[in-house]
Amino acid sequence: MAAPSTGLTVAQVLERSPAGDWRPLDPQNTLLMDLGSDGSRQVIIELAPRFAPRHVANIRTLAHEGYWDGLAIMRVQDNYVTQWGDPNTEVPEKAKPLGKASPKLPAEFSVPLKGLPLVRLPDADGWAPITGFVDGMPVAADPKTGQAWLAHCYGIVGAGRDMAKDSSNGTELYAVIGQSPRGLDLNITVVGRVLQGMQHLAALPRGGADMGFYGPSEPRTPIQRVRLLADVPETERPALEVLRTDSTTWPALLQARRVRKEEWFLHSPQHINLCNATVPTRPRMK
Known part of the structure; x- marks a missing residue:
């Protein structure tokens, strides 16, 4: 009924x-990403330590040490994702050092459903038997496997990986900017969601034919800085x-x-x- x-x-x-x-x-689980040459376009990202504790801890370290400062948006694929990180990550002699962050982490695709404070949605979902919300994050779950995971909805933030399931470490992140690609669920570690500033990610120029990755002649939107909210003076924090x-x-x-x-x-x-x-x-x- x-x-x-x-x-x-x-x-x-x-x-x-x-x-x-x-x-x-939450100052310990919020990122402020300032885009553009003047840093005037701010994106606020809420992290999800309950679902990806190792990745979130690494992301905190990366932000605290200024890893993304001066890097760029590398990919904008229409109706899919905007991705950022180090364009030289595959070239060891040019790649930006990780500092104290871990270069390798285990995959964190799901967590146990048992004990999860899930506020369920009664509405049917074609991708999972159970859906709902935990800590404001969209969650899908399967009681047969006993697992729950963060769903790839608009604005969700994940950690890009290569073929190996444990090849993400949080240095290369993406935000969903199109129709929810739920087929990615349980295939990638999801680390949080955009709270504010999606327009700054979704309205960027689309990349070329290579899955939206910008080519050498295509201008990349610079990242002025990414900060953990805890590292920002209280008087400068967003009143949100x-x-x-x-x-x-x-x-x-x-x-x-x-x-x-x-x-x-x-x-x-x-x-x-x-x-x-x-x-x-x-x-x-x-």
Whole structure:
């Protein structure tokens, strides 16, 4: 049986949400990536240590030591991903040193479903028997295998790898900028999601015929710097908060998206899927 309508629009649900249903950014698990020659285009990325602890720890080290500073966007493939890192990673004498970060990590494709604080979605999903959210992240799961994993939805951030399953270390990252490529699930370590600034990744010039990788004559968008929020003075941190997916507002918001009460809608979908159940952010309330 479908849940009853809230009788509210999406905007009204969010307007009436109590302050306790929102959480601040976690300084230890948030990245600020400043793009462009002047660094004016900022992308805020939330990391997922519950699902990829080794990769997230490595990414923290890389950001703390300034690994991505001065590197670039290497790939923009239409309806797929924007990818960044060191264009010279395959040339040892030119590759940027990793500092204290680990050069090799185990694959972290999934975690045990048992004990996971999953807020389930009742809506059907074609890719997994169970879907829902944990810590604001879109999660799919299979009770037969007992495993859960982060799903490749729009804005999700993963660690690029080669043929070997354990060939990612977090130095080369990508964000999904197109229709959710769920076929990548359980094949790549997912490390987090973009909270704000997707327009700066999705609107970049597309790369060439080689899967969107920029050729020698194609200009790359520079990365001025990537910082861990904990390394940024408090006065310079983004004043942003995130809706908790374990809150009372979250299911009300989902239902308002299923049963649309906005005047414009002539038809309500009566359905929502994992990848369009996006988690809102807002300026931090004082």
